[in-house]
Amino acid sequence: MGVIRNIQWIVGRQRVTTVIPVVLLLIIVLAGIFAPLLAPNDPNFVDLSHKLQGPSPQFPLGTDQLGRCLLSRLLYGTQVSLSLALLIVTACVSIGLVIGSLAGYTGGKVDGIIMRICDAILAIPSLILAISLIAIWGAGWKQMAIALIIVQSVYYTRFIRGMVVNLKQQTYVVAARIMGTSPVRMVTRHIIPNLLPSLFIVVTLEIGWVIMDISALSFLGLGVQAPTPEWGAMINEGKTFIRSHPRLIIAPGVIILCVVALLNIIGETLGDKNGKAIPMRKAAKHSNKLKGGQHEREGNHS
Amino acid sequence: MSLLVADQLSKTYKSTGWFRSDQSADQGVHHISFTIESGSCLGLLGESGAGKSTIGKIILGLLAPDSGKVLFQGVDLYAASRSQRKELRRDLQVVFQDSYSAVNPRMTIKQIIGEPLRNYERLSAKEEIRVISELLEMMGLRADDMYKMPSQMSGGQLQRVNIARAIALKPKLVVLDEPVSSLDMIVQKQILLHLKELKEKHGFSYLFISHDVMAIHTLSDQVAVLDNGTIVETIDAESLFDTVHPSCQRIVGAKSSDQFEGFVF
Ligand SMILES: Nc1ncnc2c1ncn2[C@@H]1O[C@H](COP(=O)(O)OP(=O)(O)OP(=O)(O)O)[C@@H](O)[C@H]1O
Numbered sequence: 001m002g003v004i005r006n007i008q009w010i011v012g013r014q015r016v017t018t019v020i021p022v023v024l025l026l027i028i029v030l031a032g033i034f035a036p037l038l039a040p041n042d043p044n045f046v047d048l049s050h051k052l053q054g055p056s057p058q059f060p061l062g063t064d065q066l067g068r069c070l071l072s073r074l075l076y077g078t079q080v081s082l083s084l085a086l087l088i089v090t091a092c093v094s095i096g097l098v099i100g101s102l103a104g105y106t107g108g109k110v111d112g113i114i115m116r117i118c119d120a121i122l123a124i125p126s127l128i129l130a131i132s133l134i135a136i137w138g139a140g141w142k143q144m145a146i147a148l149i150i151v152q153s154v155y156y157t158r159f160i161r162g163m164v165v166n167l168k169q170q171t172y173v174v175a176a177r178i179m180g181t182s183p184v185r186m187v188t189r190h191i192i193p194n195l196l197p198s199l200f201i202v203v204t205l206e207i208g209w210v211i212m213d214i215s216a217l218s219f220l221g222l223g224v225q226a227p228t229p230e231w232g233a234m235i236n237e238g239k240t241f242i243r244s245h246p247r248l249i250i251a252p253g254v255i256i257l258c259v260v261a262l263l264n265i266i267g268e269t270l271g272d273k274n275g276k277a278i279p280m281r282k283a284a285k286h287s288n289k290l291k292g293g294q295h296e297r298e299g300n301h302s
Numbered sequence: 303m304s305l306l307v308a309d310q311l312s313k314t315y316k317s318t319g320w321f322r323s324d325q326s327a328d329q330g331v332h333h334i335s336f337t338i339e340s341g342s343c344l345g346l347l348g349e350s351g352a353g354k355s356t357i358g359k360i361i362l363g364l365l366a367p368d369s370g371k372v373l374f375q376g377v378d379l380y381a382a383s384r385s386q387r388k389e390l391r392r393d394l395q396v397v398f399q400d401s402y403s404a405v406n407p408r409m410t411i412k413q414i415i416g417e418p419l420r421n422y423e424r425l426s427a428k429e430e431i432r433v434i435s436e437l438l439e440m441m442g443l444r445a446d447d448m449y450k451m452p453s454q455m456s457g458g459q460l461q462r463v464n465i466a467r468a469i470a471l472k473p474k475l476v477v478l479d480e481p482v483s484s485l486d487m488i489v490q491k492q493i494l495l496h497l498k499e500l501k502e503k504h505g506f507s508y509l510f511i512s513h514d515v516m517a518i519h520t521l522s523d524q525v526a527v528l529d530n531g532t533i534v535e536t537i538d539a540e541s542l543f544d545t546v547h548p549s550c551q552r553i554v555g556a557k558s559s560d561q562f563e564g565f566v567f
Pocket residue numbers: 315316329330348349350351352353354355356357513
């Protein structure tokens with residue numbers, strides 16, 4: 001109930017400029033969800049007699065090097081990328097909420113130890129750490145998801161911990177303590193509901209980065225494996241044909257660009273409208289900086 | 303037995319950081335002693351920065367003093383066990399100055415007033431609504447105000463909600479830290495009279511913190527005058543204006559004159 005009210009609180013006061021990117025993103029999300037209905041062909045059906053064809057009524061965006069329908073692969077790829085990103089972010093938010101509120105609310109030694117561990121993890125660039133973990137465990141989407149969850153939840157933990165420390169000093173939290181409210185209730189009733197609006201904005205910004213991470217790792221062959229359609233993996237498969245058939249990498253590249261840009265626009269607009277977003281935007285900027293290298297690399301390929 | 307005894311309380315704020323100024327050395331409160339009898343109101347009068355809120359926090363169990371003791375109902379607040387403390391808390395409530403920041407902006411008035419009830423009493427949903435309506439009406443609000451959000455109430459109304467929340471558990475002592483200072487004169491007067499009535503009807507005791515001599519004079523039985531972190535005089539409220547203590551005269555005099563100006567429309 002509280003969550004719904006928080007979402008209403010954020011969404012309720014937006015204008016057309018926010019609604020447009022939200023609607024566009026929603027179209028992409030719905031396209032992913034209803035991919036089985038919308039896709040004209042089986043995304044994994046190999047037919048070498050149709051390979052590398054241009055757009056036609058049967059294949060609206062043409063076919064790839066194995067004769068698979070590019071549009072169908074993009075639609076299914078949307079499903080794969082978005083659900084993976086959602087899974088990873090949900091896990092990160094859950095971990096962040098538990099560990100971050102524990103550290104922030106308890107303070108003292110517990111806080112000190114948790115924060116030192118976070119600092120140690122943050123000292124290593126996140127993508128490099130994720131790659132090292134996958135190197136140990138072997139490539140695959142599950143390994144990639146776990147590696148990204150480990151790396152990313154540190155940001156969430158730190159961000160949430162900061163918010164908790166701040167909210168803990170609010171008069172109404174002090175008043176609740178005097179009224180005998182237990183620590184668990186205090187965190188769940190007073191602190192978390194009041195950090196959700198800011199967290200919502202961070203998540204919006206971060207999903208974009210997670211999508212980039214997933215694509216980047218899959219491009220490197222470490223994440224989602226062929227033949228599963230995933231945007232980064234599709235760029236990887238198409239890169240051999242960059243000169244002869246650039247459409248094979250332009251199509252997934254454009255989709256990644258659109259989704260990430262839309263998420264960033266939405267996040268930034270929400271951040272501007274709620275004054276509360278400032279600390280979070282700093283957090284997001286901080287993680288952007290660390291991920292800058294990856295951004296450029298991604299840009300070169302797509 | 304007195305309800306509350308403050309015995310030689312001292313608390314200095316240590317300045318952390320590399321640049322310590324000499325001035326910061328005596329910030330805080332020193333050798334504060336007073337008693338509050340059951341059913342009476344002790345006014346704590348002092349200028350801004352005198353250390354009033356610091357004393358309030360120590361009494362509420364929020365800030366451990368460097369030395370000295372707080373005996374509440376004969377129990378040392380800072381030596382009490384956890385469970386003892388939880389029971390003591392029930393009888394020790396607070397109203398803060400800023401009514402808006404003292405409530406969770408995402409809770410309804412019903413949830414706000416219901417919070418202490420839920421922590422200490424097992425009430426059925428129906429009983430809870432009845433108790434909350436009673437409390438609201440007791441504070442001069444309407445029962446269906448309980449379905450409003452804090453942002454839908456005025457500062458004065460919300461302060462009444464805060465008072466209702468503080469007295470919901472029928473505590474023995476309520477610390478009032480400048481409860482009316484941010485309200486206009488007429489609302490101030492109304493709320494003070496309400497507080498006075500509650501005290502007479504239900505036998506609450508107050509530690510009433512204020513920098514406003516007239517407010518202190520209205521509500522208190524006894525007044526402790528605080529200057530620069532120490533209590534310079536403790537006198538009956540009636541004889542407050544007859545004080546002979548020089549720094550006490552300064553505080554009372556300075557405040558009462560600007561009050562009187564305020565009354566001339
Ligand atoms: N957490 C703190 N750390 C350091 N110094 C503090 C802290 N809290 C208060 N002080 C200092 O202690 C002194 C007393 O503060 P206190 O809040 O008790 O004053 P007050 O009498 O309540 O004033 P006001 O009427 O403005 O509320 C002030 O000089 C203040 O600067």
